Amino acid sequence: MRRGIPFGLAVFATAISFGVLARPVMGVVAPIVMSIVVFSGAAQLGSLAILTAGGGIGAAIAAGVLLNARYLAMGLALAPSLSGRVVSRAAFGMATVDASWAAASTGDGRFDPWYMVGVTVPQYVGWVVGTVIGVLVGSSLGNPSTLGLDALFPAFFVALLYEEARGRRKVVAAGGGAGIALVLTPFMPPGLPILVASLAAVVASRMRP
Amino acid sequence: MIIALALATAVLKLIGPLLLGGRPLPSGAVAVIGLMASALLAALVVVETFGKGRSLTLDARALGVVVAAVALSRRAPPIAAVVAAAAVTALARAVL
Numbered sequence: 001m002r003r004g005i006p007f008g009l010a011v012f013a014t015a016i017s018f019g020v021l022a023r024p025v026m027g028v029v030a031p032i033v034m035s036i037v038v039f040s041g042a043a044q045l046g047s048l049a050i051l052t053a054g055g056g057i058g059a060a061i062a063a064g065v066l067l068n069a070r071y072l073a074m075g076l077a078l079a080p081s082l083s084g085r086v087v088s089r090a091a092f093g094m095a096t097v098d099a100s101w102a103a104a105s106t107g108d109g110r111f112d113p114w115y116m117v118g119v120t121v122p123q124y125v126g127w128v129v130g131t132v133i134g135v136l137v138g139s140s141l142g143n144p145s146t147l148g149l150d151a152l153f154p155a156f157f158v159a160l161l162y163e164e165a166r167g168r169r170k171v172v173a174a175g176g177g178a179g180i181a182l183v184l185t186p187f188m189p190p191g192l193p194i195l196v197a198s199l200a201a202v203v204a205s206r207m208r209p
Numbered sequence: 210m211i212i213a214l215a216l217a218t219a220v221l222k223l224i225g226p227l228l229l230g231g232r233p234l235p236s237g238a239v240a241v242i243g244l245m246a247s248a249l250l251a252a253l254v255v256v257e258t259f260g261k262g263r264s265l266t267l268d269a270r271a272l273g274v275v276v277a278a279v280a281l282s283r284r285a286p287p288i289a290a291v292v293a294a295a296a297v298t299a300l301a302r303a304v305l
Contacts, residue, residue: 042250049257057210061214068221148269153257155274155290177252
């Protein structure tokens, strides 16, 4: 669990910002409930960004689901390292988050499931507690754009992208996604260009790795 | 929205460990899944930096995002890069 504490602190800080940004759109209780039951920075910030920009709930949900599609790939990689009953396999599966999954990889294609849980626990605590603090502090901050808080969204996505887009195909997928979003934004309701940008992943997957 | 996202995330996390039991998906599907986050995150960067409803605009946010990108490439911790982006954006609005 000690290995997870630095991740927990980073997640805590991100969660405070999520709470601050979510407060004007979702109120006090909903962001906290969302952090407890969804527990995913990319999906929560992505769907919140679409709601904030005036997009519909359907587009917000779809963007969140597509952003979390990577969990399908991570779960598939993890599955052979899990043994035991359905309940225990499910519990380990639910404990999957990016940093823990990566930290628990033993380098030979297998994973240490208990190690992964240990790294996840501080992150879960940091995420929920940080959201509570962000929601409570958020109302006292004044005008968000005077403080540059609207730049938090794109800066977070840049940071997540910087971690994620390693390798030629991912860079092509990112470039294509950015281009599609840029071209379509003037012609579609908010949220939809981001969904269409997922087609860049299909195109990039045809490339040789 | 919250319930739908919670359920969908749980399903995505559980399909591998529970249903497939180590059986692989078709390689084409795995490749697309692996690239999805990159494509969407890049699209979100563009829309959140330049988007203003249905139009594109260049304002102080872009400066903040550039600062964040430079900070990240200089190995700054992500949270420092993000805070710097907000600070630079706020400063640019105050000065300009």
